[in-house]
Amino acid sequence: MLFLKFDRSNLHNFDWTLLAIVLSICAIGILNIYSAGYSYDALERQSPFYIKQIQWILLGLIAMIITFSIDYRFLAKGAYVIYCIAIALLILVHIFGYTMHGSQRWLSIGGLAFQPSEVMKLSIILVLARYFEDHKSNQPYKLRELIVPALLIMLPFLLILKQPDLGTALIIVLISASIIFFIGVNWKSFLIASSGALLSAPIVWHFLKDYQKDRLIIFFNPERDPLGAGYHIIQSMIAVGSGGLWGKGFLNGTQTQLKFLPEQQTDFVFSVFAEEWGFTGGFVLIILFMSLVFWSLKIALHARDLSGTVIAFGIVCLFSWQVFINIGMVLGVLPVVGIPLPFLSYGGSAMLSFMAAIGLLMNINAHRFILHR
């Protein structure tokens, strides 16, 4: 069987560089979450978030080993099954999921909160890889050939949008669109598809509840909510800007420690880091993300087959979009939308799915020299 091919050559081809990059980012993340949970107030000292984050990283490494060990071609073969399971989980969220901050995103499995939408990010990449592997073409794809992928994207998109989790829904669409663009699409087909999407927007709008509409309005127009999202962005920009070149020092960020900065462990982790470590720290972190992305892109380029390339490229898109939207948001150039920063934001499901993605990349990298049998 393919997935049992865990031979020594796999280990020999193990991508230590990628692991080093990821672990560096994770280490920064732990320090940063420690700082975000730290407080002058003795009673609140030693918030357990960073401990939990370490636990999630360890679990993530296990997930990474699993996705590394199972041959990605086997995973691509089973992509439709995985996709169906992910869809089923998303439907289960709507029935059994519990609600936090007005949004129904989590399933509780053995006391652990788990976010099926994170699984969906990877399975949409796998399913698109499988589809395009099955429908290889030297010509740009036409609209007719893109109907199936469009349906495969729309279903999870709507399910996640309904939670509502605009950020993840948006990421799903962005990753998929990037993959399709990369594979090659007929310009006419693209125009028709995008105009179709624009026309269907009012229909989607119609299905949304009032509070969801409000969220969308605020998403596109943060000034409508100056004490909410607008306030957060202002405080975030102050945090980043006041960090200056060298930063205020570890645990010394006033915006962070005095709680002017919102959502410090999750969406606004980058602001915490930039305040305490300054431009120097922010620069290093962005360079690390760039290394991650370009290293992944190299893996996509050298992948043995199309499905490997598409999976690796999809993961490149996953990281790039998440980093760009998250940092763009905290720097005040993109609207506020809840997307975590990979390996830095606190959150179990996201950590697991990012780590699994890294495992996949290593997997594709390890198999790049192996011949078809």
Place this chain on the structure above:
Amino acid sequence: MENRFTVLNVPETPEFRQKFKIVVTVLLIIFSLLLIRLWYLQIIKVQEMREKSESNAIRYRKIQSLRGVITDRNGDILADNLPSFDVVYMPGIAKNHEQLIQRLQILYNRKNLEIDLSQQFGKTMRPYLPVKLEKNVGMEKVAVVEANSVNLPGLYIDVSPVRLYPKKEMTASLLGYIGEVGKDDLENGESEYSLGDITGKYGVEKVLDPYLRGRSGAELVEVNVHEKQMQNLGRIEAVPGYNTVLTIDTRLQEAAWLGLNGKAGAVVALDPRDGAILAMVSAPSFDPHLFNAGISAEQWKNLLNNPLSPMTNRVVSGQYPPGSTYKLIVAAAALEEGIITPQTKLFCDGTFTMGNRTFRCWKKHGHGQIELHRAIVESCDVYFYNVGKMLGVDKIAKYANLFGLGKETGINFPNEKSGLIPTQQWKLERLKQPWHPGETISLAIGQGYNLLTPLQLANAYASFANGGTVWQPHLIKRVETAEGRIIKKFEPVKTATIPLSKKTFELLRSALWGVVNEQGGTGRAAMVPNADVCGKTGTAQVVGLPQDPKARRLKKISAFHEDHALFVCFAPRDNPEIVIAIVAENAGHGGAVAAPIARKMMEIYFNIQESDIRPQVANTAETGR
């Protein structure tokens, strides 16, 4: 080796590599955008963001300095600081606001206390910012809040200094009042003040503000997003203000206030040897403590619109016709100009006619043949009508000016008025009319255009009493630290000398002595045994004072038609130590109303017991009322 595998690497075609180049470019652009934005915020905008970050978290809390204590010449406290107790509410600790207020209300009700609920509370972003619920509450409320602090989480008592004036209204127009520095003061370039500072608004509090106010301190604290105090970043202690010793003698001040007994008027006493003011009373007055808790707009309007102007210090700002007290100046002018001699006898039949106008003496049937001494003692008007006619207005003005009248005395006090000494030229310039000789006639007995402040009157008599030295009246003896180290001493200032002959001084001094001590004198109510009081009564007619717009307005109210009672005196006759000038508005005759107040003050000054006073004098005082 490598080739064997790469050949088999299916997707790697030239078009494929091209696509990757595009992706690399797009990714480079995206990351560059992030880095540029990061550079912009952290390097270009760093100063602005640092400031915003600091104003987010750093609070500059002013520490009010303790104002200097004001005492009189004997060390009696006139202005002090008192702790004010405020009920303060901290929403972050209180949690349940409605329940808290309800509990407080129940506790208050048991003691029949009313709660002041003018403070509005809403949801607050800064729950650790204290809110003053009730300012300057009484000890009962303090006791209620302190005793029940366990059941009133989030409520506590805060202490801040307020001004205490133990003599209340008695010294209010002298000491003035304090308040928060106004926007105008700040805009007038008084850079030493900042918003929220306490400053003197009137009277001594204003004049001595630079010494009294001290320097406010500050506390730099770091707060979190809930305004909860996290740590102290530094503290500059407030420096208390200097203490001030006034020349005032509280006993005289008190006697003057009680003497006026609710009548509107002014009393000023000063030391003719150096111009030190011993008492300065203006009535009606105001409650200076009104300003402590922040005066309401209503109260402020009432004070300002009161027709009796309680906010005016009449000693320096009230202008009155001097009445017969002016005869001293007219007599001195006449003697010096050689118009009369002490022996000059004039006939008074009760009237004096000039042209078609008839002027009356206060004594209906006249004084008969009378010479200067008795004319002053009995205050004969007709004698002075004649003298005035002979002198002319400008000669009178010349001598009035020598006595320091017609211009400010130079006392360091807000809103001092200059009074008015008319001349022919003045009338031509100001009223565009020539002087009528008839106007000189009434001028000679202190009626007409001429106006004096009580302080000018006292100072003119003081200059006479000390033999011709015009001192600048002063209120402040010295400024010192709490430990008694002297910061500034105020030395008396001599402004002029009155060039009268010794003979004139002697003649008039004896006449003024006669006013109080001789049979038939108009000021006998001021007689004090062994004190040798010299003085002059005056009764100023209010009707016919068209020059003063305030008086004109007051004319419409009939009670204000009554004459002003004036009395000015000094004692002892030789080497005088004290001068007192009294104006009691619309109170009647000077000898009957004003002189007894002077007597009381003289008694206190010379420490004379009640039993020493001859009953006859006391009776005069009572019937005079």
